[in-house]
Amino acid sequence: MRAARFVSTVALSMCMAATVAGCADGADRKDAGESRRVPRSATAQDDLLRGAESALVRRCLTGRKVAPPTPPADDGDATGAGTGSRAGTGSGRGSRAAQHPQSAPQRQFPYGIDDPAWAAEHGFGSAAGTGRPARGGGTGDARRTQRAGSAPRGQQSGKKAVAEQRRLSDALFGTGRRELSTRTATGYVVRANSDGCLAEAQRDLYGDQARWFRTEVAVNNLEAAAHQRVTRDPAYRAALARWARCIAPVREVEDPGELRSAWQRRARDLGPREATGLQRRYAVAEARCVRSTDLARTGARLEKRHAAEVRAEFAEEIADHRRMRERGLRVAVRAGF
Structure with missing residues (x-):
């Protein structure tokens, strides 16, 4: 994604x-x-x-x-709420109300939400990035x-x-x-x-x-290339597997992106209040597991290394572009x- x-x-x-x-x-x-x-x-x-x-x-x-x-x-409904809430863009009674939190600030969570307090207030909110492996x-x-x-x-x-x-x-x-x-x-x-x-x-x-x-x-x-390499790195895959085991009591999913998709499917049959409550529950669970398994820290650490490698490989194109x-x-x- x-x-x-x-x-x-x-x-x-x-x-x-x-x-x-x-x-x-x-x-x-x-x-x-x-x-x-x-x-x-x-x-x-x-x-x-x-x-x-x-x-x-x-x-x-x-x-x-x-x-x-x-x-x-200018159409507020067309702007969406960032990648983190794209899983909530489906139809249904609950998904529309829950996917556009009016007060949620834009946050970057490329490897899953790692702030439980933010998740408790905003759910998936405007969290950009799902932690799902990028696909070339x-x-x-x-x-x-x-x-x-x-x-x-x-x-x-x-x-x-x-x-x-x-x-x-x-x-x-x-x-x-x-x-x-x-x-x-x-x-x-x-x-x-x-x-x-x-x-x-x-x-x-x-x-x-x-x-x-x-x-x-x-x-x-x-940046997408560096992220893709991170999500394929054995160290990241190991951290992601730990995260999946941690989140299993709440929902059996493989990554944070799949957790958002699971929320979307359930939210279609819920009213706005129930959908929002479920979203926050899932988001808090995601954040706690991201924290306990060091998923986001592992991703950020690996991204520095892979980003440097990518920039070195494309140094000629970068200089030409400049x-x-x-x-x-x-x-x-x-x-x-």
């Missing part, structure tokens, strides 16, 4: 196309851009690149006489992944709307055979076109769109985005 989540970040830049309607193209700000400097913080740099790419995509769509998509509406393999088509998400809300029916959506998708992501293909460290194959407006914007910013695609895929999946990113920042500043 976590691998899939990080593979999906390959297409994050494509999500920008869904919000380009609110971006200016920067054409009338070039003079101001000459006196600006590349921002220092990573967050500001990310914002600059996102804005520049979105503006370039909008300019390209306008040139192709294609109306940009409208920004997606499979294929990913960045265009197909994003096509549904780029459609303007309320325009999902009717032949005309379908035709407009197809035209927009073709303009954004390109057509025909996916010329670009690369395999992530977790085993996923990701493909994309090189003739859409997104590809054109990336060429303008980074110089070589094919190389940017390959390095972006690699860099965005480094160089192209720096080029993109300079281009964005000079253009006044």
Whole structure:
């Protein structure tokens, strides 16, 4: 699950196309851009690149006489509660109410919840990460992944709307055979076109769109690769087996992700209060067993080692990605985005 989540970040830049309607193209700000400097913080740099790419995509769509998509509406139900509660997204009376705790802060628990007090208050809440082994393999088509998400809300029916959506998708992501293909460290194959407006914007910013695609895929999946290696490490597997024995009196499951799935199945037949109570009971049991078996500590310790190994293996891609990113920042500043 976590691998899939990080593979999906390959297409994050494509999500920008869904919000380009609110971006200016920067054409009338070039003079101001000459006196600006590349921002220092990573967050500001990310914002600059996102804005520049979105503006370039909008300019390209306008040139192709294609109306940009409208920004997606803010929908609280669509945001979910993080990976930790994805098991609760099924239908049923109890699951919907229990899976969106309004006050639960976002927490990262990549190897299972290890805070019993937090679990007692929030259940699975917004706990990101399930401790379930990441699974490599499979294929990913960045265009197909994003096509549904780029459609303007309320325009999902009717032949005309379908035709407009197809035209927009073709303009954004390109057509025909996916010329670009690369395999992530977790085993996923990701493909994309090189003739859409997104590809054109990336060429303008980074110089070589094919190389940017390959390095972006690699860099965005480094953390997933390290996590996958942890979950396959014998030391982690031994700790996970201890955790499963510890949790068995409450529920016989193999890992924290499976515990969430078990809660989902039971919550479908429960009212909101009962579903919430069961969720908290399971979450507290998970946390206590994670603590007593050192599951989270083992995962964190192993992740440091595996992350260093992954970064060493992909050092060339990381350096190449950094160089192209720096080029993109300079281009964005000079253009006044």
